[in-house]
Amino acid sequence: MRKRAEKFAPLLKPARYKVFYGGRGGAKSWIIARVLIRLAAQNKLRILCARQFQTSIADSVHRLLCDQIEAMGLSNQFDITDKSIVSLTGSEFLFKGLEKSIREIKSTEGIDICWVEEAQAVTKDNWEILIPTIRKEGSEIWVSFNPDEEDASTYQRFVVHPPPDAFVVKVGWEDNPWFPSTLEKERQHMLAVDPEAYEHVWGGSPRKISEAIIFNKRVTFETFETPEGVRFHYGADWGFAADPTALVRSFIQDECLFIDQEAFGYGVEIDETPALFRSVPNCELWPIKADGARPETISYMRRHGFNISAAEKWPGSVEDGVAHLKGFKRIVVHERCKHIAQEFRLYSYKVDKQSGDILPIIVDKHNHGIDALRYSLDGYIQRRGAMGVWAKLAG
Structure with missing residues (x-):
């Protein structure tokens, strides 16, 4: 209520x-x-x-x-x-x-x-x-x-x-505090079988050209158990103004990337960030790779017990990171990770409004959790440079 x-x-x-x-x-x-x-x-x-x-x-x-x-x-x-x-x-x-x-x-x-x-x-x-x-x-x-x-x-x-x-x-x-169980079953079914339509029908986002969605049909959203003994990857993106601060946890198994935990906060002050991060299990025990644009925030978090450092960036690192993510057989997002799930359904290439052509330009929106995910894989993502990246992204 x-x-x-x-x-x-x-x-x-x-x-x-x-x-x-x-x-x-x-x-x-x-x-x-x-x-x-x-x-x-x-x-x-x-x-x-x-x-x-x-x-x-x-x-x-x-x-x-x-x-x-x-x-x-x-x-x-x-x-x-x-x-x-x-x-x-x-x-x-x-x-x-x-x-x-x-x-x-x-x-x-x-x-x-x-x-x-x-x-x-x-x-x-x-x-x-x-x-x-x-x-x-x-x-x-x-x-x-x-x-x-x-x-x-x-x-x-x-x-x-x-x-x-x-x-x-x-x-x-x-x-909606009166959301009926009948609609809940319909919602869950559409999320499982057609996540792009789900984002429009249930998420309230406008329709998009499906081919422009970067991870179209490459991501599934489901409940799964996190296995024992996996190597976790933690990545952080810092919020500014209306953008959220995000921490994302993932692991790799059978050539698939599983995202099982997230923390998103809007308007988070620097002294509130440690508590936000601690809502993700074991984040103080594992290395965290973060956006290097805020070195003062990284230093603050290190002083508060986090093993955190800046992820490497280079010209074309966003495109290289996307290409790396698209190289997994599947990306599986746990249903409790609602924010990054929505980002995967919206993250898109730019579309020419006159011709409808999909352009080799990644729209800088709906990407805070995805950026954190890229940072978490620092050291795994290869530099490809500008040449040949578009062919890989479009594949």
Whole structure:
């Protein structure tokens, strides 16, 4: 319940835009509906519930609101008809489809809150008409959606380039305290059989060109037992600003790389780093290879009992490291390592937006755990230099 309150707390704070996006099972619509009902029962509000496509009231959130009113025990405070919902305070819910009613919406006055549900389908033109239409002083625009394409107008407008005075929150199944066991079985199945689709459907990430994913179909995600007597590899990447500090543990067996432990922390101060690292078993007993860009942090960690040193870097070391990782028969990520698992599903080559061509350029995103993994294999990764690296990476 605490997670839910934290993620959806912005709904009760003043802001022009309140944006909630993510994958399946996050209860976004359910919770937004409940908050709107509670507000409508307490104050006189005019609430526009919009979506891109609505040919009839059955296509709207009307049924969702009615169900939640009943579930909350507030039926005696609302007058509900087949097409309208009005509260005893005088609050009114309106239901419109942007595709066919955008001009009609343009003339609608006095909207306090506009909730755009399934907003991934809203076009650039419709946003440019809708937003200035919601012009009452103090009015708010609430947006909920599951991302589709990365270049889609809604994703670019609110996630990639969020406007001023906006709360933008990613919500997932893990934030839903009422997540049902039926959906949990579906989630686990998709994770096992189609991890790329999983990252879109359940992880809430936009679709990507599958061929651009660097480790596409080379990584599996499963539960396994760590055998006794293996040689562990520990690697660390240091966080900065919004980037996490990461420690990753792996071992090699039967020409496969197994990742069985991770620690990720955001906004970790230097004096908090030892405790973060110690959440990974036996990290003080084994050598740790780390990003050499922060020698002062490495020195600090050595003073606190860690056998840690900088991994070697050279021009092309990232590409050489990726090529080495792709040389394993399989990379197996334990299900408890959720952060690096997500990185493997997103780590990609750059794609030319005009031609769709996949370029020999690794995008510097979704790579903190993967960088730590590369550092951990310092001494194993061979220098190949720039020549021939692309052929190896594409193989």
